Amino acid sequence: MFDQLTIGSWVIVGEHCSVRRAPLHRDGYLTFVFESGGAEFEFALTPGMLRRMVDLGAAPPLPEEPD
Numbered sequence: 001m002f003d004q005l006t007i008g009s010w011v012i013v014g015e016h017c018s019v020r021r022a023p024l025h026r027d028g029y030l031t032f033v034f035e036s037g038g039a040e041f042e043f044a045l046t047p048g049m050l051r052r053m054v055d056l057g058a059a060p061p062l063p064e065e066p067d
Contacts, residue, residue, distance in 0.1 A: 011041050 013019075017036040024031035024044050031044040045053075 013041075
């Protein structure tokens with residue numbers, strides 16, 4: 001059973017990371033594997049969520065919060 005949102009760690013993906021698609025045994029999800037320096041992180045999301053993320057990335061940046 002998959003939860004709608006499961007978080008296990010904090011991940012920052014930079015330009016230096018390689019990324020590839022990977023099969024996931026759950027219909028309707030896209031799975032990406034990010035790898036850098038021997039560490040891998042798998043990320044699965046629906047195509048609709050990926051489109052929303054791209055739309056959010058194209059929007060003007062949010063102002064930074066003061067320290």
